[in-house]
Amino acid sequence: MIDLEFLINTLSLGSLYALLALGLVLVYGILKLVNFAYGEYIMIAGYGLYFSATVLQLPWWATMLFGVAAAVLTSYLTELAAFRPVRTKSANALIVTSFAVSIFLQNAVLILVSPRARAVQLPPIFSKTVNIAGATTPVRNLLIIGTTIVVLVLMSLLMKKTVLGIAMRAAAEKFTTTRLMGVPANLVISAAFIISGLLAGIASIFWIGRSSSVDPITGAAPLLIAFIATVMGGMHSPTGAVVGGFVYGLLFNILSITLPASMISYRDAFMFVIVVLFLLFRPEGIIKGGYTEERVG
Amino acid sequence: MTMPMLTVENLMASYGVVRALHGISLEMNEGELVALLGANGAGKSTTLKSITGVLRPVKGTVTFLGEEITNRKPENIVKRGISLVPEGREIFGQLTVEENLRLGAFSSYQRDRYKADLKEIFELFPILEERFGQPGGLLSGGEQQMLAIARAMMAHPKLLMLDEPSLGLSPAMTDNIFVLIKRLQEMGSTILLVEQNAERALGIVDRAYLLANGEVEFAGSAEDLKRKVDIASVYFGGDDEASCEVPL
Amino acid sequence: MNLTSRLAAFSRQHSTLPILMIPLVLVGLGLSMFGSSLLVNVYTYFCVSLIMVLGLQMFMGNAGILNWVHIGFVGIGAYASGILSTAPLVKGMGVPNMYPALVELSMPVIPAILLGGVIAALVAAVIGYPLMRLSDFVGVITLFATLIVIHVVMTQWDNVTNGPRTFFGVQEFTTLTVALIAALIVMVVAYWFRESALGLRLRASRDDRYAAMAVGIDVVRVRYYGFVSSALIAGMAGGLWGHFITSFSPKAFYISEMFILLSMIVIGGSGSISGAVTGTALVTVAREAFRQLEGTINNAHVLSFEVYGLTEAVMAIAMVTILIWRPGGVVGGQELRWPLLKRAKRSETKEVEDGV
Known part of the structure; x- marks a missing residue:
């Protein structure tokens, strides 16, 4: 029996996971990079929220801008400093680089801020609950669903209607040929990182919104979710990532309800086992997409 | 005498340790239709890749319109006016015909000109108008080849290079493509054509270079080439045992 | 070909191991005679790390697959060897929830370390085949997820590992000499593995998967063998590490x-x-x-x-x-x-x- 509360819960969780997965797959599509530093963009956005809200006491809209901007900037800077020079090297070199970038950012925050968690003040609306047709749900669950709908519509307009979007889709399919159309390689790659950072930043507001705190390893959990959601949905198209995010949210909620209390701590392990088993039968994920495996040369 | 449009001097290129070009030199003047002929592995595609910047030559220079463009990025070379119709067409299968064409116009996009160009393209290739909203991947081989040529033309190239445009096409479609290439020249394009189908290519070009083993073996007018060189021997490598590739 | 030129060719071919081993032995000898206890510890740690890295090289280096699970196998080896060799009394105190059957186990350290390697290899053998089928990026993420699954199990299964808490009381066994000898042996094994038919096939599959398939190499199978062999070394390295550090928690893996x-x-x-x-x-x-x-x-x-x-x-x-x-x-x-x-x-x- 599906009640409204379960539905809203699943939709909001799925929305958050879809945003996370989408940001990861955009960069993957073009650079064929599994970006281990992606979680750190979320973490840095969290610290952006912390500084602007708790330390600087800016108004709520300014803190959100500040947090998202921090993620976008970090994403772009990591592309410039680390990924661009390694881009033409082997696929493993690229992955290891992203892992090193991730470790670097975590430890930089550890050194510069503190190993301890910091409390993030979010606008009071995040902690309120509302009653819809008998179902009680936190307002932030509705906010994330609304935000995700807006983001997905804007993203699809960007990818379908603008030249930049068309060029990014083309680059994900045939990178060298796209350059032969006169599209600068650095333009599409930087654009992918910037949008990826943007999505990480937006997702971070809601991720941090659940715990109201941030620490240097805040990024690990959302990174994993994005990983699993993308491989499950399909690494080869943005649609796959979004579908994967929602399926993951559903699976998570089902496991939370059905697993006995003694097994709940194994929930993540169960999730991964299910996903790995699924991949054995369908390695390309739920959605087969158009991204090819051509590497950026 | 005016300066040639494109000058390639002593170009050497290699894939890892394998040397593919041993010093190629060639020239192209404005308005010419020139063929680059040779067997598989002679270095035709490598030459094009080096000119377009996809491959970095080990040595040698490429000069276009008086400016050296060796080692520039592919996107900058396109901007300077060299467009390539790549081997195997390389259509974006997930993108619609419209989006493919729109990307072709990337380097010099102006809304009004784009609309006008589309009209011209549709006159040359009526089929593309019919297929305008369809994904490129659903087009037939010949249609894809037309789309690839149209896409390159959208950039208003000063020099158009075609890499094996007849590859994998039916004889009838091949005829169409060759007629079209000749027509593009008559409309004012400068064209460098790489072909395996030497007989057909020599039928339409002004001049030709014959490559073998990464070197220019012969250069001259189409008539000279037809007369002086036994085309078949180039492809069959002189002795019959070595033959494994039959020209289309 | 005369003798000297043949000798020269031979030394070129097989000079790698002496070039690597002689300095290791010399430094080891020097430190064991003159080094401070800190330096001896660092060098012992180096030798144990070297075994782990050589094990990693066997699979990751030859197959070109980023093997995140490696450290998980090190952990399995460390826990297995620790459980097998520690006295029942110590285990009973240290790990209050441990299954009684495990508490009663007790064997000498060397077989425990070897068995730890075998257990890690068995785990690899069970989970490996499906994993090896997945290539490229799905493969990387799946291996990463597998490490997390192993970690979750280590932190939650407190009847075996003492959960997230420290597992202590493991016998000290891995001295500088032990670690050095083990490292030298593993180095020979890794070198031999790289040059073996299997290693060659793995390297071929790394350089060009499709070309390797085309010449008849069963890519999934050679990867699988490489994965399991690598886990065997990782497990034994874990055992040596456990008997060096004597107390550890899942965080270490x-x-x-x-x-x-x-x-x-x-x-x-x-x-x-x-x-x-x-x-x-x-x-x-x-x-x-x-x-x-x-x-x-x-x-x-x-x-x-x-x-x-x-x-x-x-x-x-x-x-x-x-x-x-x-x-x-x-x-x-x-x-x-x-x-x-x-x-x-x-x-x-x-x-x-x-x-x-």
Whole structure:
């Protein structure tokens, strides 16, 4: 029996996971990079929220801008400093680089801020609950669903209607040929990182919104979710990532309800086992997409 | 005498340790239709890749319109006016015909000109108008080849290079493509054509270079080439045992 | 061919192992006679790390697959060997929830370490086949997820591992001599493995999967054998490590430790045994230096806060720098061979293909 509360819960969780997965797959599509530093963009956005809200006491809209901007900037800077020079090297070199970038950012925050968690003040609306047709749900669950709908519509307009979007889709399919159309390689790659950072930043507001705190390893959990959601949905198209995010949210909620209390701590392990088993039968994920495996040369 | 449009001097290129070009030199003047002929592995595609910047030559220079463009990025070379119709067409299968064409116009996009160009393209290739909203991947081989040529033309190239445009096409479609290439020249394009189908290519070009083993073996007018060189021997490598590739 | 030229050819061919082993033995001898206890500890730790990295090289270096699970196998080996060799009384106190059957186990250390390796290899054999079918990026993520599954099990299964709490009371066994001898043996094994028919097939599958399939190599199967062999070494390395450190928790077998192993193999060059050895040595020295520096800064109280994470941050920068300038690592994909200077030239053209 599906009640409204379960539905809203699943939709909001799925929305958050879809945003996370989408940001990861955009960069993957073009650079064929599994970006281990992606979680750190979320973490840095969290610290952006912390500084602007708790330390600087800016108004709520300014803190959100500040947090998202921090993620976008970090994403772009990591592309410039680390990924661009390694881009033409082997696929493993690229992955290891992203892992090193991730470790670097975590430890930089550890050194510069503190190993301890910091409390993030979010606008009071995040902690309120509302009653819809008998179902009680936190307002932030509705906010994330609304935000995700807006983001997905804007993203699809960007990818379908603008030249930049068309060029990014083309680059994900045939990178060298796209350059032969006169599209600068650095333009599409930087654009992918910037949008990826943007999505990480937006997702971070809601991720941090659940715990109201941030620490240097805040990024690990959302990174994993994005990983699993993308491989499950399909690494080869943005649609796959979004579908994967929602399926993951559903699976998570089902496991939370059905697993006995003694097994709940194994929930993540169960999730991964299910996903790995699924991949054995369908390695390309739920959605087969158009991204090819051509590497950026 | 005016300066040639494109000058390639002593170009050497290699894939890892394998040397593919041993010093190629060639020239192209404005308005010419020139063929680059040779067997598989002679270095035709490598030459094009080096000119377009996809491959970095080990040595040698490429000069276009008086400016050296060796080692520039592919996107900058396109901007300077060299467009390539790549081997195997390389259509974006997930993108619609419209989006493919729109990307072709990337380097010099102006809304009004784009609309006008589309009209011209549709006159040359009526089929593309019919297929305008369809994904490129659903087009037939010949249609894809037309789309690839149209896409390159959208950039208003000063020099158009075609890499094996007849590859994998039916004889009838091949005829169409060759007629079209000749027509593009008559409309004012400068064209460098790489072909395996030497007989057909020599039928339409002004001049030709014959490559073998990464070197220019012969250069001259189409008539000279037809007369002086036994085309078949180039492809069959002189002795019959070595033959494994039959020209289309 | 006369004798001298044949001898020269032979020494060129097989000079790698002596070039690597002689300095290791000399440093080991020197330290055991004159070194401070700190240096002896560092060197022992180096030798154990070297075994882990060599095990990693066997699979990751030859197959070209980033094997995140490796540190998980080290952990399985460490727990297995610890449980097998620790006296029942100590286990009963240390791990209150342990299954009685496990508490009663007790065997000498050496067979326990070997058995720990076998258990890790068995786990690899059970989970490996499906994993090896997945290539490229799905493969990377799945292996990463597998490490997390192993970690979750280690932290939650407190009837075996004592959960997230420390597992202590493991016998001290791994001295410098033990670690050095084990490292030398594993080095020979890893070298032999790389040059063996299986190693050659693995390297072929790394360089071009489809070409390898085309010449009849069953890519999934050779990867599978490589994965299991690598886990065997990892498990034994874990046992040696456990009997060196004597108390540990699941944290020791997770992402940050894997980062250290990865930095070792990437900085040295994963394509060769020489690279694995060089990288392990460089990283061990650098880490110790930075740890001392961190300690000095923190003890001097010149800063108002304690410095954590400096070592990791610097290692991360070093790694990216190496990947930019020498993507094949310091040594590259070619083994060191006797006239040492001759190879510098060759590695330059090879670099790109060897990758990480």
